[in-house]
Amino acid sequence: LISVKGITKIYQVGVQEIRAVAGVDLQVQNNEYLSIMGPSGSGKSTLMNILGCLDTPTSGSYSLNGEEVSGLRDDELAFIRNKEIGFVFQTFNLLPRASALQNVELPLIYGGVPSDERRERAGKALDSVGLADRASHRPSELSGGQRQRVAIARALVNNPSIILADEPTGNLDSSTGNEIMDIFKEIHSGGNTIIMVTHEEYIAEHSKRIVRLLDGLISSDKQVVNN
Amino acid sequence: LISVKGITKIYQVGVQEIRAVAGVDLQVQNNEYLSIMGPSGSGKSTLMNILGCLDTPTSGSYSLNGEEVSGLRDDELAFIRNKEIGFVFQTFNLLPRASALQNVELPLIYGGVPSDERRERAGKALDSVGLADRASHRPSELSGGQRQRVAIARALVNNPSIILADEPTGNLDSSTGNEIMDIFKEIHSGGNTIIMVTHEEYIAEHSKRIVRLLDGLISSDKQVVNN
Numbered sequence A, B: 001l002i003s004v005k006g007i008t009k010i011y012q013v014g015v016q017e018i019r020a021v022a023g024v025d026l027q028v029q030n031n032e033y034l035s036i037m038g039p040s041g042s043g044k045s046t047l048m049n050i051l052g053c054l055d056t057p058t059s060g061s062y063s064l065n066g067e068e069v070s071g072l073r074d075d076e077l078a079f080i081r082n083k084e085i086g087f088v089f090q091t092f093n094l095l096p097r098a099s100a101l102q103n104v105e106l107p108l109i110y111g112g113v114p115s116d117e118r119r120e121r122a123g124k125a126l127d128s129v130g131l132a133d134r135a136s137h138r139p140s141e142l143s144g145g146q147r148q149r150v151a152i153a154r155a156l157v158n159n160p161s162i163i164l165a166d167e168p169t170g171n172l173d174s175s176t177g178n179e180i181m182d183i184f185k186e187i188h189s190g191g192n193t194i195i196m197v198t199h200e201e202y203i204a205e206h207s208k209r210i211v212r213l214l215d216g217l218i219s220s221d222k223q224v225v226n227n
C-alpha cells in the first residue's frame, strides 16, 4: 500500500518558484493498476519520482507498506527501491557503454544474484520484449523504441512488487505498445502493482484507474469502466 | 525537391548485419507535408538522418534541389544542413549546460546572426511553443515534454526550408501535440517542406501524405484524403 498525504515538490530556479507537485493525496492498494495522465509540465514525472523513492518531497508524508519513508536514510531508500520497485524512466537512463543484456542485468547485480542466473533472467526479460537477438548491442546501436524496450526489460527483471513506468510506450508503434501492455497485464495478474504515466488514452485504458493531474494537483481520479 | 534512389543503410555489429534501410526510393516535392510511420526498428530514424544529411547511405543516390549530395564534403554537408534543414531529434539532443534560450539560439550562432537579433528570434520561437517563461532554465529543470518543445523551437528558429521532425509529439499530451501541429501547419502554409516521423495516427493525419516503412522498405505511400 502506497499512501501519500499533502505531498508538495517546489523547485527554486533563480527567483522563480515552481510548484511541480502542489498538494497531492493519493492511495494505491497492493495489486492495483493505475495510470497518471495530464498535460506536459503538470507534475507527473515529479510525482512518480517521489513515489519511487528517487526524490523526496518538499513537504508531506509518504507511507509505503505501513512504513513512513520520508525519514529513511539514502541507503535504506536505495534498498527499498532496488527490492520493491522497478522503474521505466521517461528518458530510459540506459548505460551507454553497456550492452542491452548488461543494462537489463543491473538490478540483479545490485541484488547479489549469481552471474549465471543473472544472465539467464536478463536474457528472458529481453526475449519478453522482443529483443533477444539484440542482447549484445549498445543503446547507440538500437532504435528509440528498442531502447525503450530495454528499459522496460530492466524494470521487470527482478519481478519487483511495484512497477513505475513513465511513458513506457511513447516511442513505440501501437502494435508494439499493445505487446508491452500485454506484458504489464500478465505482471498485474501475478499480483504486482503498476503505476504508469502515459499521454495515450488507449494505453491508459489498459489500466483500471486513471488519475489526472493538472498544475501539480489531482483533478480527477476514476475507475476505468470498460476494463 | 528531395529525390533518393536505391538508398540502403547497413550496420555491421560484430558478425551481425542489420539492414536498417534496405532499398528506398522516395521523392518529396518542395512544400510537401508528409509523415513517415512504421513499427519500432523499421528504419524511420535512419532514413531521416540520411535525408537530413546527418548520415550517409551505404549505397544509393541522394539529390537535393538537383544537387547530388552523396559526393559532398562534410563542411559542404554541414553548410546545407544549417541553411536548409531544421531537425527535431527523437532524443532531443539539447545541450545540458545551456539554457532553453541558448539551445534555441544555436542555429543562429552557426548562421552568424548578431547577438541582439539572435536573442529576439530565439525568444519568439520559445514563445511560439509556450515556453517564454522558462527561457533561462536548463534541460534538467524542464519536463520531458518541455524539453521536446525546446527542441522544436530550435528546429524552427532560422526558418529552414525543410523541417525534419522525428517523433515531435511523443512526449506531449494531445492538446499540446495539436498546438505543435498548428505551428507546423503555419510553417507549411508559408512554403516550407515538412517530413515528420510519428507513431500517432492522429498526428500523421495532420500531414498530406503518409509513407509507411516496414523492415527498411516502403510498404505504402498514400495521400491523406481527409485533409
Ligand SMILES: Nc1ncnc2c1ncn2[C@@H]1O[C@H](COP(=O)(O)OP(=O)(O)OP(=O)(O)O)[C@@H](O)[C@H]1O
Residues within 6 Å of the ligand: A140, A141, A142, A143, A144, A145, A146, A171, A172, A173, B011, B012, B013, B018, B019, B020, B038, B039, B040, B041, B042, B043, B044, B045, B046, B047, B090
Ligand atoms: N548505429 C547503429 N548501429 C547498429 N544498428 C543500428 C544503428 N542505428 C540503428 N540501428 C538499427 O537499425 C534498425 C532501424 O533503426 P531506426 O532507428 O531507423 O528505427 P526506427 O524506425 O526509427 O525505430 P523506432 O520507432 O524504435 O524509433 C534497428 O534495428 C536498429 O536497431
Ligand SMILES: Nc1ncnc2c1ncn2[C@@H]1O[C@H](COP(=O)(O)OP(=O)(O)OP(=O)(O)O)[C@@H](O)[C@H]1O
Residues within 6 Å of the ligand: A011, A012, A013, A018, A019, A020, A038, A039, A040, A041, A042, A043, A044, A045, A046, A047, A090, B140, B141, B142, B143, B144, B145, B146, B171, B172, B173
Ligand atoms: N529539476 C527541476 N528543476 C526545476 N523545475 C523542474 C525540475 N523538474 C521538473 N521541473 C518543473 O516542474 C514541473 C513539472 O515537471 P514534470 O517533469 O513533473 O512534468 P510532467 O507532467 O512529467 O511533464 P511531461 O508530460 O512534459 O513529461 C514542470 O514545470 C517542470 O519544468
Ligand SMILES: [Mg+2]
Residues within 6 Å of the ligand: A044, A045, A046, A090, A166, B143, B144, B145
Ligand atoms: Mg514527464
Ligand SMILES: [Mg+2]
Residues within 6 Å of the ligand: A143, A144, A145, B044, B045, B046, B090, B166
Ligand atoms: Mg526512431
